[in-house]
Structure formats: C-alpha cells, structure tokens
Amino acid sequence: MRRRLIDIPSVSGGEHAIADAVEAALRAQAPHLAITRDGDAIIARTETGAAERVIIAGHLDTVPIKNNVPSRWDDDGATLWGRGATDMKTGVAVMLSLAAQAHRTDA
Structure with a gap:
C-alpha cells in the first residue's frame, strides 16, 4: 500500500485522488x-462507547513533484524513494494498517 500511496499525486491543494484511495482502503x-x-479529510473512528480514545492523525498533501514520481526502490531494495515517502505517506500506510487491526477487545 505504501508504494501505491506514494505514486498518487497529492501536491497541496490536489489531495482528492489520495483521499479517495485512503477512503476506499478504509471502507x-x-x-x-x-x-x-469532509472534503479531502477522512475520519475513521470506533463506536465502542469507550470513555477514552487515542487519536492518530496525519496529512495527505505533499510538496510539488520534482523527478520523484513514480516511486522506486534503491539498488538493494531496502529504501523506497518517492514524493511523500517519509512525510507522510509511509505514516498514512501505517495508519491504514492499524485501522484494519483496530478491533474492540474488551473495554
């Protein structure tokens, strides 16, 4: 998912496509x-009635593209390069993974 997110253009003011992808993944x-x-903001929440919650938040926009799309792996396959790889698209991929695992255990 991380690489797919990196390859979606999302320059500030143009986050609609990545917001669509994040919403689809969550659903x-x-x-x-x-x-x-709400526009290009997506809120995903549990409805367990818990008295307390943890908020995990981030952003979907990036700075302008400069020869860093599409994403690419370095020669040894250890580092993924691309627009937003470290700010914030890897974080969004982690949040999507956490959301998929956020099941109520016992309050």
Whole structure:
C-alpha cells in the first residue's frame, strides 16, 4: 500500500485522488470503523462507547513533484524513494494498517 500511496499525486491543494484511495482502503479493510469524509479529510473512528480514545492523525498533501514520481526502490531494495515517502505517506500506510487491526477487545 505504501508504494501505491506514494505514486498518487497529492501536491497541496490536489489531495482528492489520495483521499479517495485512503477512503476506499478504509471502507474495504476496516468495516468495523465509522468512516466520515469532509472534503479531502477522512475520519475513521470506533463506536465502542469507550470513555477514552487515542487519536492518530496525519496529512495527505505533499510538496510539488520534482523527478520523484513514480516511486522506486534503491539498488538493494531496502529504501523506497518517492514524493511523500517519509512525510507522510509511509505514516498514512501505517495508519491504514492499524485501522484494519483496530478491533474492540474488551473495554
């Protein structure tokens, strides 16, 4: 998912396509969460009635593209290069993974 997110253009003011992808991923992988979309902002939350919650937040926009799309792996396959790889698209991929695993255990 991380590489797919990196390859979606999302320069500030043009986040619609990546917001669509994040929303689709949440709806497909995290049906246990309530998903709300407000423009290009996506809120995914549990509805367990818990008195306390943890907020995990980030952003979808990047600075302008400069020869860093599409993404690419370095020669040894250890480092992924591309627009937003470290700020913030890898973080978004981690959040999507956490959302898919956020099931109520016991309050």
